[in-house]
Amino acid sequence: QSALTQPRSVSGSPGQSVTISCSGTSSDVGGYNYVSWYRQHPGKAPKLMIYDVSKRPSGVPDRFSGSKSGNTASLTISGLQAEDEADYYCCSYAGSYTWVFGGGTKLTVL
């Protein structure tokens, strides 16, 4: 159950788009369409932003989108806003009723 690989940090200016990658293996990301993404502001609980690779829960703006290619999933945030500055974590089903998270990516809005 090794953690999924995410870039430590990404940045973008307000209004721009950023993409956060999440690399795994054929035993997790590549093997199932069960990737989810969570946003966590400092000192706060995580919030579900994307599930099943590309689905958005009710209330999450359509500026957030998810995709997957092979063993790598991606979260794209368009029209960056100051409130998007946070840590983002991917999560994937890893088989045998286990789940694995990524190490997290700090998004800075310049």
Place this chain on the structure above:
Amino acid sequence: EVQLLESGGGLVQPGGSLRLSCAASGFTFSSYAMSWVRQAPGKGLEWVSSISGSGDSTYYADSVKGRFTISRDNSKDTLYLQMNSLRAEDTAVYYCARDPAVVVVAATVFDYWGQGTLVTVSS
């Protein structure tokens, strides 16, 4: 409004035990699977354990298997995590999280989270 409130964290010596609780409100507790996810200081998230809505099915990460036990009392709308043989590497904020499904499935996600309770394992 869905609310999850964890309690029971604190300082414990290596090898000791602790029981965490998560009081749920705002939804029909027994209709949802529940999970524990932890976050070591300054680190990322780590899935720990999940339990079905009935409590009949439980699942654990390898890192805690045999030491931690997840359970629930649907009459009290409360989730538990019994932690034994604690190690320094178990030091973390422990979050309880709700799963939209009643059974634990591959598509499990964590749609609501509590604010967490800090467990510190140190002598």
